[in-house]
Amino acid sequence: MPIISEHVHVERKPKLGGGGPGKIPHKRGYGGGDDGDHDRSKDFSSRKERLRRYRIGILLCIISVSTLFICLTLAYVFRQNLGTWDPIHRQWIRDWRALTLPYRQLWINTLILLLSSFTLEMARRKMAHQAEFAALGIVPIKGRAEVPWLGLTVLLGFGFLAGQVVVWNGFRSQGLFLHNNPSSSFFFILTGMHAIHLTGGLLALLYAAGGRLLKLRFDSQILAVDATASYWHFMGGLWLYIFGLLYFLKG
């Protein structure tokens, strides 16, 4: 976790970033972030406090998602060792058939996801720097070429999802669906649940990236990016875990 500097929160409004002159009060009163009915977010809490709150919230969210996947893992291991009793031949038949994973595509997806983690981290740092400069009253030079890290992350995120769809389609063309075998069931469930959770993070990133259109305050934009970054890195780690599980416990 990077250091959160207190002096970013100043009376002078940052004049850049999403929402244009950063001081646009939302027409219904709130400035983004989860401030509910409270129309002045800085009264409810300073940016630093909000950031800490969000980080705890995201941490708890991560714990909850981890629990879900731990349970799916337990079910995976449990189901792998089950089977059917064949009364005619008097033997126990394990019905789990190992999948042959499309490693090339999976590795490409993994690389895309890890790369997106990197670009998101860059986006987060850039925004934090911008906020610090803005706090000092330094406005970035207009027209200077900048890497659109946030946009890149969103693209890479969609790229990962597209890669997963390619993997799923590959299985489907082999005639492997959700119901064929417990191994394919678990493959689709694990990757599918991961994709659903990743989409949640992607929506949050889109929300942050569309700050200009949504008239988000710069503060709220940073918050959204910062909170999503932790979640996104976790999604990357979770993907590595799922990949490892599918690889090492093929059955």
Next chain:
Amino acid sequence: MLKRFPSAATTPSKLLLRRYIFTSDHKMIGIQYFFLSLAAVLVGTWLSLLMRIHLVWPHGRIPLVGEIKPENYLGLLTMHGTLMVFFVLSTVPQNGFGTYFLPLQLGASEMAFPRLNMAGFWTALASFFVLLAAFFVPGGASIAGWTQYAPLSAIRAAGPGQGIGTDLWLVSIGLFCLSSVMSAINFVTTTVKQRTPGMRWMRMPLPCWSWFVTAILSLLAFSVLLAALILLLLDRNAGTNFFVPAGLIVSGQAVNHSGGSPLLWQHLFWFFGHPEVYIAILPAMGITSHLLSVFSRKPVFGYRAMVGATIAIGALGFMVWGHHMFVSGMNPYEGFAFSTLTTAIAVPSAIKVFNWLGTIYGGKLQFSTPMLFSIGFVSLFIAGGLTGPFLAQPSLDMYLHDTYFVVAHFHLIMAMAGIFAVFSATYFWFPKMFGRMMSERLGAIHFWFTLAGAYAIFMPMHLLGVAGHPRRYSELTGVQYVAAMAPLQKFITFAAVITICGQLVFLFNLFWSMFRGRRAEANPWVCTTLEWTLPSPTPAAGFAGRVPVVNRGPYEYSVPGSTADFVAQDAPATQEG
């Protein structure tokens, strides 16, 4: 240390809808949860009434309902359990009173994430409607019980309610899981971040401690249930094989599944299900500890031990799920481990009971209605809890598991004790929530009626259970040894009907007092905690920008040398303070 603490200075919205319905104000959301649970408890109680009548007169025609068929009985059973466990016992003590009073007791004016709070409530409401919709679909409500044991819950042909009814049940509870996780994230973050200066961990009122621990349990347990629900939904709708073994013939049809295990469902379900029991009862324990101290005008006996016991119960709650599965044919060594751990829960529970008795011992007891209900809670908790160690023995549980003994056990300790804490919290916090007092006279009548009723209904069930009366059956006419127990069943039904009618006193008191009750002053019960420093009812802005500074513990009653018999938490620090 004295950093500026955030608090919201807001003016309530002028739009009524925004103020009362689509609001992110934690007080209003708390009240919304309260009424959601009230609706659920009315439906759930009505269902239990129908069941009791059906058990005694299986072919009787009930006005408006007609004759209850056996499968309808199972539907009633499922919906009664689901409504009461999820929408009443897990909702009102935690989300109802917790959402309202956790920030106030901590000295904050809002939850950490107000709009997440709002989203949680609306998800819970959607979940409630989806659940009730099951009554109106072809086949009716699910008949698999609130535990939805596979394989019958996984197979559509298993009964009339096992089609759309069960799908709706699964979707509804899935939504409820999401709602609970959202609310749990909010509770934990609020407790960690929103405490006012000076509100150290060991100065938190005990309800806050139990809401906090309960939120952690919810966070973990409901994620587990969600995983299980997803697998079951896929088994039902996508043809996967997780919970159904091969070679089953259900309703005369061969089942097209193989290789799954019903035990997998039981493990996943009870890994959620047992913590769920503590999700229901821990807030009740916290509220009871709080009220016993207030109305004994004494500090809580063993505050630290209470906190420790709360955490210990929460932690042990995750290690004992197997005691619901002794009859599933588990390895005896496994059963022994679960049995030992289960018995170990008696230790923190006994610490709690000891401390409750220690709190009221030698106090200046004031028998107001909240106090009566709190004492009732302790009584029911002991009565229901004592049968716990019996059921924790695998050999005894083999016999008692599917009898009324278990029904008696969990209704006394979870349902009755839980609802008594809800009643005491309602009578206690009503002035803060609605600005008026509830009638003490009606409250006392309600208490004695309900206490007598609770024992009259559930004590005889122990006897039924020991005599071997199986539970869950809609009708056992013609079974000889059961026929001998008919008079006792009839007695229970009469007791249930009378007790349920007695609850009309509470409903009348609630709604009458809301509009006609005596106006309440700011601190009618002379309490120390921060919510009572605000006027009644709580203004929309909460502490309105004021930052309360806490100098004292939460239970400073009858402090030697003090002029009043209590010292508020934000009273100025003294030399020794």
